[in-house]
Amino acid sequence: LPPPMEAVPCKPLFFDLACNFIEFPNLDDKTGVANKKQGAGITG
Amino acid sequence: MSANKESNLVQAYIELNKFCQSSDYERALKAAGKILQIAPTEQKAFHCKIVCYIQLHNFKEALVHLNNSKHAALAADLQFEKAYAQYRLNLPKDALQTVDSAPELTPALKELRAQILYRLEQYQDCYNLYRDIVKNTTDDYEDERKANMSAVVANLGAINPNADLPQFE
Numbered sequence: 001l002p003p004p005m006e007a008v009p010c011k012p013l014f015f016d017l018a019c020n021f022i023e024f025p026n027l028d029d030k031t032g033v034a035n036k037k038q039g040a041g042i043t044g
Numbered sequence: 045m046s047a048n049k050e051s052n053l054v055q056a057y058i059e060l061n062k063f064c065q066s067s068d069y070e071r072a073l074k075a076a077g078k079i080l081q082i083a084p085t086e087q088k089a090f091h092c093k094i095v096c097y098i099q100l101h102n103f104k105e106a107l108v109h110l111n112n113s114k115h116a117a118l119a120a121d122l123q124f125e126k127a128y129a130q131y132r133l134n135l136p137k138d139a140l141q142t143v144d145s146a147p148e149l150t151p152a153l154k155e156l157r158a159q160i161l162y163r164l165e166q167y168q169d170c171y172n173l174y175r176d177i178v179k180n181t182t183d184d185y186e187d188e189r190k191a192n193m194s195a196v197v198a199n200l201g202a203i204n205p206n207a208d209l210p211q212f213e
Contacts, residue, residue: 009202012195013056015188020158021152022098024064024072025091030057 054081060092069096090118094125103129124152131156137161151181162192167200 028034056079062073069142076197079089090109097106102202110119119126121180123146130139143157168173174193181189201209 010065011188011199012193012198014159014162014195015185015189015192016159016194018152018156018187020130020185021155022095022128023112024095025088027061027064027088027092030054030088031061032058 051080051084053079056082057089061087064092065187067099069099071098072096085118087118087150090115091122091125092108094119098125098129098132101132103132107133124150124156127153127156131160131163133146136160136161140164149176158192162196165199167196168205171196171200 056075058080060072060075063069063075072092076089076093076096080093083089092107092124094109097103097109105126110114110122110126110129112119122143127139127146128140130136130142139160140157143153143160146153148155149157158170158173158177161167161173171193174196175188178186178189178193197209200207
């Protein structure tokens with residue numbers, strides 16, 4: 001025999017927002033892009 | 045470093061960068077590994093490798109590499125990644141310790157800290173932190189953050205029904 005129905009609070013929604021901060025570092029200094037850009041800058 | 049090795053390294057980083065930008069985490073992982081084989085002290089390649097493991101949901105492997113004493117110098121600046129892996133592996137106590145050992149509480153660490161406090165059921169601290177984050181953040185996730193705050197308030201109310209709880213519209 002099943003026990004009588006009972007109201008229980010639902011589990012609230014909770015989002016993982018920290019995962020959006022898992023990002024690759026900027027690799028421009030490693031790929032040589034940073035050096036090339038320097039010459040093309042406003043002051044260059 | 046010899047000129048040849050240096051040019052190899054630049055080529056390897058160009059390849060890695062390509063996979064990073066296309067979010068091809070499997071290939072980026074291999075490319076980062078290749079760089080670390082040529083130059084084991086490349087911090088950025090190590091960082092990319094950890095990001096790949098996390099994006100591939102291989103949190104265990106990420107943590108193993110971050111905890112490896114051989115990589116201590118490479119992992120020193122990756123407290124956020126380490127704490128996130130611990131959080132996802134359901135090690136909230138360790139994660140909190142990692143967050144609080146960081147030299148500075150960056151916005152990323154703050155957001156993660158709030159989620160860890162929720163997992164640890166420290167709802168009052170969690171609520172205070174979220175208030176601070178909401179006040180100081182403008183991004184695309186304001187609705188989701190509000191939902192998280194309501195979850196915290198719901199839990200606060202469940203613990204203490206007589207508490208003076210904030211109202212949501």
